[in-house]
Amino acid sequence: MLPQLTASSLATGITDLILLHEHRGVPTSLTISHFPHGPTAQFSLHNVVLRHDIPNSQRGTVSEAYPHLIFDGFKTKLGKRIVQILKNLFPAGVKRDDGRAVTFKAGDGDYISVRHHVYVKTGWDKVELAEVGPRMEMKVCFSLPTHTNFPYCSWGTNTFFLVVIRN
Numbered sequence: 001m002l003p004q005l006t007a008s009s010l011a012t013g014i015t016d017l018i019l020l021h022e023h024r025g026v027p028t029s030l031t032i033s034h035f036p037h038g039p040t041a042q043f044s045l046h047n048v049v050l051r052h053d054i055p056n057s058q059r060g061t062v063s064e065a066y067p068h069l070i071f072d073g074f075k076t077k078l079g080k081r082i083v084q085i086l087k088n089l090f091p092a093g094v095k096r097d098d099g100r101a102v103t104f105k106a107g108d109g110d111y112i113s114v115r116h117h118v119y120v121k122t123g124w125d126k127v128e129l130a131e132v133g134p135r136m137e138m139k140v141c142f143s144l145p146t147h148t149n150f151p152y153c154s155w156g157t158n159t160f161f162l163v164v165i166r167n
Contacts, residue, residue: 006015010035030138032085041085043138046111051133063118065098066091073106082112082140097121100127112138 019031025164027048033040069090074083086104097119105113114136117129 006033006035018089027136029141032089034085034088039081039085041082042141043112044141046137046139048136049134051116054131054133054135056130063098064102065100066093067116068101070101070103072104074104075106079106082153107137112140116139 006017015035016149017033017035020027021029021031027045029042029044031040031042067090069087071083071087074080090102099118101117101119103113103115103117105115109111112124114134116132116134118132119127119129122128
């Protein structure tokens with residue numbers, strides 16, 4: 001199934017493939033692959049709180065405006081690679097001052113905290129934040145190098161990790 005999905009993604013010009021794995025409705029891992037030559041990264045997801053489960057959140061329609069991306073604490077070589085992977089999921093371009101921000105913070109124990117906020121400027125130097133969700137902790141399971149030719153690999157899964165077998 002995955003080889004057909006990647007082949008059709010390449011044929012239609014899709015640049016990124018995001019696979020969200022879940023168990024009984026709870027997201028457990030996230031795989032991100034950039035076409036055509038990578039990189040591919042897999043994250044395990046922890047403490048996931050979906051948008052509709054956040055108390056007092058400012059729900060409503062999801063804004064289609066490009067969010068401001070905030071990355072904090074990604075100082076290592078792997079951290080900088082993860083920033084590039086996550087940054088390229090969102091469209092580049094001029095970010096209007098629409099009040100939407102997605103925050104990625106590298107924390108203790110190799111966890112990445114992800115938060116989605118809307119903000120309102122209350123003064124020239126003051127901002128009020130409201131969380132709209134989802135929020136989660138992500139931990140990098142692996143990051144394959146950029147020369148990995150993802151669409152032309154056959155994939156097999158193991159209980160604990162993903163195995164790449166070249167044809």
